[in-house]
């Protein structure tokens with residue numbers, strides 16, 4: 001992999017801002033999203049690894065932030081990216097109001113298998129989504145590795161009547177994905193890999209093992225647009241570009257990645273600005289008629305001030321950037 005030189009740490013931190021954004025509903029256990037934002041020669045960029053990730057994992061996210069801020073994005077092949085609605089693990093009765101936040105989206109991804117949810121809850125949520133979107137809508141699920149192979153087989157059987165577009169990361173390991181894919185092939189539900197790509201030591205292992213039908217590709221955890229694009233090219237599978245619950249600045253990185261992929265047959269998981277109750281820009285990358293624009297995003301000074309992280313959190317993030325930077329420096333020195 002070709003390495004670009006790193007900008008100086010001081011240069012990265014000069015215009016750094018840290019924000020704490022409230023969310024509309026709890027999503028993957030959090031109700032606020034923290035993010036660090038930097039300004040490079042190419043524009044604003046984002047560093048927002050989840051707080052529990054260690055420095056080695058966060059370093060990939062920093063590589064991505066530097067890539068988008070300091071290196072020109074590939075030429076876009078399209079101006080807009082169709083996106084899916086993302087339905088957190090809410091009660092079925094709240095599905096319609098969540099969907100209403102994603103104007104014009106024909107596709108919805110429903111979170112299932114969360115710790116506090118029963119299969120009956122999941123079935124009810126997926127049913128409500130299918131009813132709201134109608135037969136022409138596309139409904140996919142994401143279990144975030146929450147099922148064993150047996151549980152996944154049972155759940156997919158129960159959910160098959162809703163005509164699923166695919167099931168994302170039903171189980172944790174590549175071996176389990178291969179096994180559930182074999183067992184449920186007769187149902188015709190494609191299996192997508194997410195954590196097995198973005199958190200694996202080798203993001204291509206799941207494709208090489210034939211354990212998934214498609215890959216979920218995220219720019220930040222995969223080290224940025226250029227690295228993610230190389231993974232897409234080498235994997236040889238269809239992909240869905242998705243967000244990590246980014247601010248609109250991180251979403252603009254995802255949109256530029258999606259715009260550079262020649263074949264984009266699935267709607268992308270880049271509509272997540274709708275899950276934030278506040279954003280850093282006056283022109284957020286929110287779905288309009290089911291798609292978001294491919295453009296750079298400029299933060300608004302007043303919003304950066306209003307949602308500035310408390311000093312202790314800002315210090316924590318600045319120290320984290322420095323530690324992740326050290327990891328990248330060591331890798332470059334090898």
Ligand SMILES: O=C(O)CCC(=O)c1ccccc1C(=O)O
Nearest residue numbers: 086109144242243244245269272
């Ligand atoms: O793909 C989407 O619809 C939205 C993004 C999403 O679900 C997500 C957001 C943050 C962390 C993990 C995930 C995930 O896909 O598992």
Ligand SMILES: [Mg+2]
Nearest residue numbers: 142168169194
């Ligand atoms: Mg996922």
